[in-house]
Amino acid sequence: MRLLMLNPNTSQPVTDLIAAAARAAAAPGTEILPLTAPRGVPYIATRAEAVIGGAVALEMLASAHATADAAVIAAFGDPALGGARELFPIPVVGLAEAGMLTACMLGARFAIVTFAQALEPWYRECVEWHGLERRCAGVRALGGAFRDIGAVGEEKEALLVELAGRAVEQDRADVVVLAGAPLAGLASRVAERIPVPVVDCVAAAVKQAEALVALRPRKAARGTYRRPDAKDSTGLDPALADWIAHRPPR
Structure with a gap:
Protein backbone atom coordinates (compact mmCIF):
# COMPACT_ATOMS: atom_id res chain seq x y z
CA MET A 1 0.00 0.00 0.00
CA ARG A 2 0.98 3.63 -0.50
CA LEU A 3 0.65 5.90 2.54
CA LEU A 4 0.82 9.69 2.39
CA MET A 5 2.46 11.28 5.44
CA LEU A 6 1.37 14.93 5.30
CA ASN A 7 3.36 17.38 7.39
CA PRO A 8 1.13 20.50 7.50
CA ASN A 9 4.02 22.72 8.56
CA THR A 10 6.98 23.90 6.52
CA SER A 11 9.86 22.24 8.42
CA GLN A 12 11.59 19.71 6.18
CA PRO A 13 13.65 18.33 9.11
CA VAL A 14 10.38 17.48 10.88
CA THR A 15 9.12 15.76 7.74
CA ASP A 16 12.35 13.75 7.70
CA LEU A 17 11.74 12.66 11.31
CA ILE A 18 8.16 11.69 10.48
CA ALA A 19 9.25 9.70 7.43
CA ALA A 20 11.98 7.84 9.32
CA ALA A 21 9.62 6.87 12.15
CA ALA A 22 6.91 5.89 9.66
CA ARG A 23 9.26 3.66 7.67
CA ALA A 24 10.50 2.01 10.87
CA ALA A 25 6.91 1.13 11.80
CA ALA A 26 5.57 0.22 8.37
CA ALA A 27 4.90 -3.34 7.31
CA PRO A 28 6.77 -4.80 4.33
CA GLY A 29 5.05 -3.57 1.22
CA THR A 30 3.94 -0.24 2.71
CA GLU A 31 5.47 2.66 0.81
CA ILE A 32 5.76 5.89 2.80
CA LEU A 33 5.18 9.07 0.78
CA PRO A 34 6.16 12.12 2.86
CA LEU A 35 5.01 15.61 1.89
CA THR A 36 5.87 18.97 3.47
CA ALA A 37 3.50 21.94 3.43
CA PRO A 38 4.51 24.39 0.68
CA ARG A 39 3.57 27.35 2.88
CA GLY A 40 2.56 28.07 6.44
CA VAL A 41 4.49 28.06 9.71
CA PRO A 42 7.58 26.05 10.75
CA TYR A 43 5.62 24.27 13.45
CA ILE A 44 1.99 24.45 14.56
CA ALA A 45 1.49 25.59 18.14
CA THR A 46 -1.76 27.60 18.27
CA ARG A 47 -5.38 27.36 17.20
CA ALA A 48 -4.84 29.89 14.42
CA GLU A 49 -1.79 28.06 13.10
CA ALA A 50 -3.78 24.82 13.17
CA VAL A 51 -6.44 26.38 10.94
CA ILE A 52 -3.74 27.52 8.51
CA GLY A 53 -2.07 24.11 8.52
CA GLY A 54 -5.39 22.35 8.14
CA ALA A 55 -6.26 24.33 5.02
CA VAL A 56 -2.88 23.49 3.51
CA ALA A 57 -3.36 19.82 4.44
CA LEU A 58 -6.62 19.77 2.47
CA GLU A 59 -4.82 21.27 -0.52
CA MET A 60 -2.09 18.64 -0.27
CA LEU A 61 -4.69 15.88 -0.10
CA ALA A 62 -6.58 17.27 -3.07
CA SER A 63 -3.41 17.09 -5.15
CA ALA A 64 -2.09 13.74 -3.92
CA HIS A 65 -4.87 11.51 -2.57
CA ALA A 66 -5.41 9.74 -5.90
CA THR A 67 -1.84 8.39 -5.72
CA ALA A 68 -2.29 6.72 -2.31
CA ASP A 69 -4.34 4.15 -0.43
CA ALA A 70 -4.48 6.18 2.81
CA ALA A 71 -3.12 9.35 4.37
CA VAL A 72 -1.90 10.55 7.76
CA ILE A 73 -2.18 14.19 8.83
CA ALA A 74 1.07 14.26 10.76
CA ALA A 75 0.42 16.98 13.33
CA PHE A 76 -0.71 16.01 16.81
CA GLY A 77 -3.74 18.31 16.98
CA ASP A 78 -5.20 16.65 13.85
CA PRO A 79 -5.82 19.86 11.87
CA ALA A 80 -8.59 19.44 9.27
CA LEU A 81 -9.04 15.74 10.07
CA GLY A 82 -12.83 15.92 10.02
CA GLY A 83 -12.86 17.90 6.79
CA ALA A 84 -10.42 15.50 5.15
CA ARG A 85 -12.57 12.50 6.02
CA GLU A 86 -15.61 14.33 4.70
CA LEU A 87 -14.01 15.25 1.38
CA PHE A 88 -11.79 12.37 0.33
CA PRO A 89 -12.45 8.70 -0.47
CA ILE A 90 -9.34 7.22 1.16
CA PRO A 91 -8.90 6.60 4.91
CA VAL A 92 -7.34 9.62 6.63
CA VAL A 93 -5.72 9.13 10.04
CA GLY A 94 -4.80 11.84 12.54
CA LEU A 95 -1.65 11.66 14.64
CA ALA A 96 -3.43 12.57 17.87
CA GLU A 97 -6.42 10.28 17.41
CA ALA A 98 -4.21 7.32 16.47
CA GLY A 99 -1.90 7.89 19.42
CA MET A 100 -4.68 8.35 21.95
CA LEU A 101 -6.79 5.42 20.75
CA THR A 102 -3.72 3.20 20.78
CA ALA A 103 -3.04 4.34 24.35
CA CYS A 104 -6.62 3.44 25.28
CA MET A 105 -5.86 -0.16 24.29
CA LEU A 106 -2.89 -0.23 26.69
CA GLY A 107 -4.37 1.24 29.87
CA ALA A 108 -7.32 2.98 31.46
CA ARG A 109 -5.91 6.51 31.29
CA PHE A 110 -3.16 8.15 29.26
CA ALA A 111 -1.09 11.29 29.74
CA ILE A 112 0.00 13.54 26.90
CA VAL A 113 3.59 14.76 27.22
CA THR A 114 4.93 17.41 24.87
CA PHE A 115 7.77 19.85 24.37
CA ALA A 116 6.21 23.35 24.55
CA GLN A 117 3.61 24.96 26.80
CA ALA A 118 2.10 26.85 23.86
CA LEU A 119 0.73 23.51 22.62
CA GLU A 120 -1.17 22.66 25.79
CA LEU A 159 13.47 16.57 30.49
CA LEU A 160 10.68 14.80 28.60
CA VAL A 161 11.51 11.52 30.35
CA GLU A 162 11.38 13.32 33.70
CA LEU A 163 8.06 14.95 32.78
CA ALA A 164 6.63 11.59 31.72
CA GLY A 165 7.66 10.14 35.06
CA ARG A 166 5.75 12.88 36.87
CA ALA A 167 2.69 12.14 34.74
CA VAL A 168 2.85 8.52 35.85
CA GLU A 169 3.47 9.22 39.53
CA GLN A 170 1.34 12.34 40.05
CA ASP A 171 -1.39 12.01 37.39
CA ARG A 172 -1.54 8.21 37.69
CA ALA A 173 -1.29 7.72 33.95
CA ASP A 174 -1.20 4.12 32.71
CA VAL A 175 0.24 5.11 29.33
CA VAL A 176 2.30 8.06 28.07
CA VAL A 177 1.64 9.58 24.64
CA LEU A 178 4.60 11.57 23.32
CA ALA A 179 2.83 14.33 21.45
CA GLY A 180 4.04 16.39 18.53
CA ALA A 181 5.49 15.36 15.18
CA PRO A 182 8.97 16.65 16.16
CA LEU A 183 9.05 13.87 18.80
CA ALA A 184 8.66 11.14 16.16
CA GLY A 185 11.01 8.28 16.94
CA LEU A 186 11.65 9.35 20.54
CA ALA A 187 9.45 6.67 22.14
CA SER A 188 11.73 3.82 21.08
CA ARG A 189 14.74 5.58 22.64
CA VAL A 190 13.14 6.29 26.01
CA ALA A 191 10.72 3.39 26.48
CA GLU A 192 12.88 1.62 29.05
CA ARG A 193 13.25 4.80 31.13
CA ILE A 194 9.50 5.33 31.58
CA PRO A 195 7.69 2.77 33.77
CA VAL A 196 4.54 2.48 31.62
CA PRO A 197 3.93 1.91 27.88
CA VAL A 198 4.97 4.84 25.67
CA VAL A 199 3.17 5.57 22.39
CA ASP A 200 4.90 7.01 19.33
CA CYS A 201 2.05 8.71 17.48
CA VAL A 202 3.63 8.38 14.04
CA ALA A 203 4.09 4.63 14.49
CA ALA A 204 0.53 4.32 15.82
CA ALA A 205 -0.86 6.28 12.87
CA VAL A 206 0.97 4.10 10.34
CA LYS A 207 -0.37 0.90 11.90
CA GLN A 208 -3.91 2.32 12.12
CA ALA A 209 -3.74 3.35 8.46
CA GLU A 210 -2.52 -0.10 7.44
CA ALA A 211 -5.38 -1.69 9.38
CA LEU A 212 -7.98 0.56 7.75
CA VAL A 213 -6.70 -0.22 4.27
CA ALA A 214 -6.81 -3.94 5.06
CA LEU A 215 -10.42 -3.59 6.26
CA ARG A 216 -11.38 -1.94 2.93
CA PRO A 217 -14.11 0.39 4.23
CA ARG A 218 -16.31 2.11 1.67
CA LYS A 219 -16.58 5.89 1.50
CA ALA A 220 -19.74 7.08 3.26
CA ALA A 221 -22.58 7.87 0.88
CA ARG A 222 -24.93 9.01 3.65
CA GLY A 223 -24.49 10.62 7.03
CA THR A 224 -22.29 13.50 8.10
CA TYR A 225 -19.12 12.19 6.45
CA ARG A 226 -20.54 11.76 2.97
CA ARG A 227 -18.86 13.86 0.30
CA PRO A 228 -20.54 17.29 0.20
CA ASP A 229 -22.50 18.35 -2.84
CA ALA A 230 -20.58 20.17 -5.57
CA LYS A 231 -19.92 23.83 -4.91
CA ASP A 232 -18.05 26.52 -6.81
CA SER A 233 -15.43 28.59 -5.00
CA THR A 234 -13.25 31.65 -5.48
CA GLY A 235 -9.51 31.89 -4.98
CA LEU A 236 -8.89 28.39 -3.62
CA ASP A 237 -5.98 26.17 -4.57
CA PRO A 238 -6.95 24.81 -8.03
CA ALA A 239 -6.80 21.12 -7.07
CA LEU A 240 -8.92 21.68 -3.97
CA ALA A 241 -11.36 23.91 -5.86
CA ASP A 242 -11.79 21.23 -8.53
CA TRP A 243 -12.38 18.53 -5.94
CA ILE A 244 -14.96 20.60 -4.06
CA ALA A 245 -16.71 21.35 -7.37
CA HIS A 246 -16.62 17.64 -8.40
CA ARG A 247 -14.63 18.55 -11.50
CA PRO A 248 -12.17 16.03 -12.98
CA PRO A 249 -8.47 16.73 -12.30
CA ARG A 250 -6.86 19.17 -14.71
Missing part, protein backbone atom coordinates in the same frame (compact mmCIF):
# COMPACT_ATOMS: atom_id res chain seq x y z
CA PRO A 121 -4.52 24.48 25.18
CA TRP A 122 -4.81 23.17 21.63
CA TYR A 123 -3.96 19.64 22.71
CA ARG A 124 -6.57 19.74 25.50
CA GLU A 125 -9.18 20.84 22.98
CA CYS A 126 -8.08 18.03 20.65
CA VAL A 127 -8.72 15.51 23.44
CA GLU A 128 -12.22 16.97 23.86
CA TRP A 129 -12.90 16.93 20.10
CA HIS A 130 -12.16 13.21 20.06
CA GLY A 131 -14.38 12.62 23.11
CA LEU A 132 -11.55 11.22 25.22
CA GLU A 133 -11.59 13.55 28.23
CA ARG A 134 -12.41 10.75 30.68
CA ARG A 135 -9.50 8.66 29.40
CA CYS A 136 -6.95 11.50 29.61
CA ALA A 137 -5.06 11.84 32.89
CA GLY A 138 -3.59 15.18 31.87
CA VAL A 139 -1.47 17.17 29.45
CA ARG A 140 2.05 18.04 30.56
CA ALA A 141 4.32 20.36 28.61
CA LEU A 142 7.87 21.59 29.06
CA GLY A 143 8.52 25.26 29.67
CA GLY A 144 11.36 27.24 28.16
CA ALA A 145 12.67 27.70 24.66
CA PHE A 146 14.28 25.18 22.33
CA ARG A 147 16.98 25.69 19.73
CA ASP A 148 15.76 23.72 16.72
CA ILE A 149 12.31 22.27 16.00
CA GLY A 150 13.91 19.44 14.03
CA ALA A 151 16.06 18.39 17.00
CA VAL A 152 13.84 19.22 19.98
CA GLY A 153 13.40 15.53 20.81
CA GLU A 154 17.13 15.08 21.27
CA GLU A 155 17.63 18.42 23.00
CA LYS A 156 14.83 17.87 25.52
CA GLU A 157 14.99 14.08 25.82
CA ALA A 158 16.00 13.91 29.49
